[in-house]
Amino acid sequence: MEPDYSPSSLTIDLGPRSYRMHVRSLEGAPGLMREAGLDAERCFVVTDENVASLYLDRLMEALRAARFTPEAHVVAPGEQSKSEAPLRRLYDAALEWGLDRQTPVAALGGGVVGDLAGFAAATLLRGLPLVHLPTSLVAQVDSSLGGKTGINHATGKNLIGAFHQPVLVAADPEVLETLPQREWTSGLAEVVKHALIADANLLAFLREHWAAILNREAGPLPEMIHRAARVKAEVVAEDERERGRRAILNFGHTFGHAIEHAAGYGSFTHGEAVAVGMRAALFLSRERHPDFGGDAALDLVTRLPVRGGDPARLSFEALRRAMQQDKKNEGDAVRFVLLRAAGEAHVAGGFDDDTLEAAWQFALRSGD
Ligand code: NAD
Numbered sequence: 001m002e003p004d005y006s007p008s009s010l011t012i013d014l015g016p017r018s019y020r021m022h023v024r025s026l027e028g029a030p031g032l033m034r035e036a037g038l039d040a041e042r043c044f045v046v047t048d049e050n051v052a053s054l055y056l057d058r059l060m061e062a063l064r065a066a067r068f069t070p071e072a073h074v075v076a077p078g079e080q081s082k083s084e085a086p087l088r089r090l091y092d093a094a095l096e097w098g099l100d101r102q103t104p105v106a107a108l109g110g111g112v113v114g115d116l117a118g119f120a121a122a123t124l125l126r127g128l129p130l131v132h133l134p135t136s137l138v139a140q141v142d143s144s145l146g147g148k149t150g151i152n153h154a155t156g157k158n159l160i161g162a163f164h165q166p167v168l169v170a171a172d173p174e175v176l177e178t179l180p181q182r183e184w185t186s187g188l189a190e191v192v193k194h195a196l197i198a199d200a201n202l203l204a205f206l207r208e209h210w211a212a213i214l215n216r217e218a219g220p221l222p223e224m225i226h227r228a229a230r231v232k233a234e235v236v237a238e239d240e241r242e243r244g245r246r247a248i249l250n251f252g253h254t255f256g257h258a259i260e261h262a263a264g265y266g267s268f269t270h271g272e273a274v275a276v277g278m279r280a281a282l283f284l285s286r287e288r289h290p291d292f293g294g295d296a297a298l299d300l301v302t303r304l305p306v307r308g309g310d311p312a313r314l315s316f317e318a319l320r321r322a323m324q325q326d327k328k329n330e331g332d333a334v335r336f337v338l339l340r341a342a343g344e345a346h347v348a349g350g351f352d353d354d355t356l357e358a359a360w361q362f363a364l365r366s367g368d
């Protein structure tokens with residue numbers, strides 16, 4: 001049965017840490033903050049230069065209209081802002097400006113801003129209320145939900161962090177208009193992933209509206225964002241601390257992370273690597289579950305653009321080595337998220353190297 005469908009908001013059900021996500025205009029966010037019980041006078045806004053030039057004034061004005069006294073801290077765009085020096089500068093700016101335990105931190109931006117500001121909110125004064133105002137597709141359907149925050153370390157991504165749930169998420173689909181096209185299609189990979197692992201209706205919706213979605217036509221976007229975010233919300237509600245079920249969000253990511261690693265970070269985007277990884281994961285799903293046709297799933301996955309060059313330049317051997325390092329491994333076995341059917345995922349291992357190589361060859365062939 002379809003749960004009650006309301007395209008404008010949904011609940012992330014985490015008991016005392018529950019919160020709502022609204023799909024609504026940016027101007028409405030400060031009012032939603034008041035409704036969520038944030039009654040502080042001040043608000044510390046974190047954003048990056050790209051987003052600041054487009055949307056910061058609008059947010060600051062709306063915050064003032066809702067009787068907040070806002071202060072903005074702008075970081076450089078890009079993954080390098082998820083690191084120690086920018087975090088320290090953020091701490092300095094926030095503490096010099098003046099905070100108390102009630103002061104909300106509002107993250108206006110993509111996943112980088114959300115992870116950085118979220119970690120600052122988790123740690124400043126032992127925890128400040130966090131509001132996510134996600135502006136990238138990845139942030140709207142994925143990173144703003146679930147409470148993972150953190151920065152990178154020289155030895156790896158996201159190694160320093162904390163779980164810190166926001167008190168509110170407000171996503172405005174209209175701001176996605178200005179997102180660079182490659183960021184858009186990379187985010188779509190995660191949307192497709194959410195459909196495949198947990199929402200066969202979303203899969204049908206995406207197939208029906210795919211041309212409009214690729215072109216970012218406004219029509220289908222609010223419903224797409226709402227449905228994709230709902231998948232994340234439901235998985236997180238079942239497994240807040242990633243002890244089990246939450247691992248299904250890594251569909252396509254075993255090969256995907258290996259592709260990013262083997263190609264060198266920055267050649268394929270994360271979403272592009274995941275798109276290719278999902279082709280391999282669909283091959284393995286069909287090996288394990290011969291009754292799973294998967295044609296609709298494969299059709300959608302192979303329509304995700306991959307612009308970082310030809311994946312065929314990566315050797316299976318390099319990928320196999322990178323997969324051995326994957327964090328989901330228990331002992332020596334490489335683990336994968338598989339589909340039993342569209343919308344039904346589970347974690348499994350036990351594939352031999354020949355099968356994995358066949359999956360890789362399939363991933364390369366099916367992209368043509
Ligand atoms: P990002 O934050 O770097 O944003 C991508 C680019 O788009 C940036 O240059 C940004 O300035 C720009 N941008 C953002 N919104 C825009 C808009 N509306 N208009 C124009 N430009 C805009 O990258 P991302 O893909 O949003 O997030 C990736 C990060 O998120 C990674 O660090 C990843 O580790 C993290 N992440 C975290 C979680 C989590 O659960 N916490 C989940 C997934 C990803």
Ligand code: ZN
Nearest residue numbers: 190253270274
């Ligand atoms: Zn991902």
